[in-house]
Amino acid sequence: MKNLFHISFFLFGVLGHAQTALYNSGNIRIHDQGQLGFHTDLINDAAFDENQGLAGFYGNDQIYVSGAFAPTFYDMEIANPTGVLLQTGINNLNNTNFVVGDFLTVRNQSDVYYNFLQNAFYVGDSDISQVDGYAAVTQQANFTFPIGDGVQLRPLILQSESENPLAKCAYFFENPGNPTSIDDSFDPSIASRELGGVTGVEFWRLEGNIPSIVSISWNERSNIAALTEEVANLMVVGWSKAEKQWVPLGPTAGVGELTSGFASSESFIPDDYEAITFGTLDVPEDFLDLENYIVSANGDGINDILMIPELLELSPNNHLKIYNRFGSLVFEQENYTDQFKGYSNVSNFVIDREQGLPADVYFYIVTMDDLGLDFQGFLYLTR
The missing domain is CATH 2.160.20 (Pectate Lyase C-like)
Known part of the structure; x- marks a missing residue:
């Protein structure tokens, strides 16, 4: 009382x-x-x-x-x-x-x-x-x-x-060169020689003093097509406080298509950068496309497992990674054969892990070590 x-x-x-x-x-x-x-x-x-x-x-x-x-x-x-x-x-x-x-x-x-x-x-x-x-x-x-x-x-x-x-961290759907909600500006045209371009659509501000890797995603509103026609040429870039220009935080290539995808950085200290967004390499990295696959993990014996014939036939020494639409790694396997059945095998924030990954569109990257090639594609998971 x-x-x-x-x-x-x-x-x-x-x-x-x-x-x-x-x-x-x-x-x-x-x-x-x-x-x-x-x-x-x-x-x-x-x-x-x-x-x-x-x-x-x-x-x-x-x-x-x-x-x-x-x-x-x-x-x-x-x-x-x-x-x-x-x-x-x-x-x-x-x-x-x-x-x-x-x-x-x-x-x-x-x-x-x-x-x-x-x-x-x-x-x-x-x-x-x-x-x-x-x-x-x-x-x-x-x-x-x-x-x-x-x-x-x-x-x-x-x-x-x-x-x-x-x-x-905060997200800004604003031109980094002329933002409306903050006083600072980060002109997309001021960039290091390695970069071919920087988006003028959106950016993130991240503060922290621990070396970190970040992943950011794009969608239709990001208008990536105005920046590049090659998704594999996309990368995470940051506005360097020391250099006063945009610099690469990659070189991890973008994964997905022009209307939906993500890119991940290498390790960096966030406090060294004022802003983070998407940029392109001046010289594109080559990624080859494999098929888009459907996995219907419902136990009916049809497409229950992800099978990539090229791996078994051409490159037993390989490395498969599967990401969700936000760029979070949900499955990883070296020397992949038939291990993916719609469940995550990595430590992440997947809720109700025992129920399996939710039906959605996923991206995959395959490194064929025997051939020295990288491939990417889409995975459609249904249940």
Whole structure:
């Protein structure tokens, strides 16, 4: 009863100043199995970090989170189509459930972000529910940032050599040479000699001090066809703080087609670069196309297993990698014969792993070591 009285008292006090909000100055706590639903703003001016249970943001009116302290919640949920605007950050200890609506941050203030702590994860991210602005991760080495621009989910996959004390990322559907939401600019025409071009459509900003590999994906809105006609010529590029120009972060070639695909970098330190996006090599790398395959992993004996005849016939010494549409590695096998049956065999964020990978379009890369050739193609997984 004491906690309930405390909350209502400060609600009255804030309402008396014509501002509808829950004001926390201490002594509020969500206990195990407890649930607290926010339908109004949260002003957090005291420690709010010993919570368990669920904190949810609901309703149809945009909710503001502000105050001197970033609250720390155990489980979180957002089901508010107009979103939650963060004027101070939020920390998540366990799970975030994206249902509808975005956590929004101001893109020219990277010190305010939605922070996934050491064991935190999320489910349900989509075009209608994401972090529209800066998301961060603390004490994790591998993480996929559930970020976008409020219209589309545009994640960045981070694979670091060790746990990040703090890494944060935001996506910008803006011309890097003339962005509207930040003061800095990164002219696509200013690039090192190795590069043939840099996109003027979109970019990501990633902060972190641990050497890392990143993967980013493109879609129809990315207009990759305006940059190149050869997907294999695509690579990840970064705006170097030291050189004040775009430089290659590859040379890993792009995988997919002009309307959908991804590219991965080599290891680099994110804090050495202001922005990341897609560029092209001045001299294209040659990739040959194999067939596109269908795997219907339903146990009917027809196309249940991925079979690539060229591997058995021409190159027993090979290396197969399969990626999902966002560029996350889901299967890897050296000297592949017939091991892929629709299940992931690598450590990643696949949910319900025992149920198998979801039906979708996947990309594969085959390195034929016997021939010194690289091949790529599409894989259509059905169930």
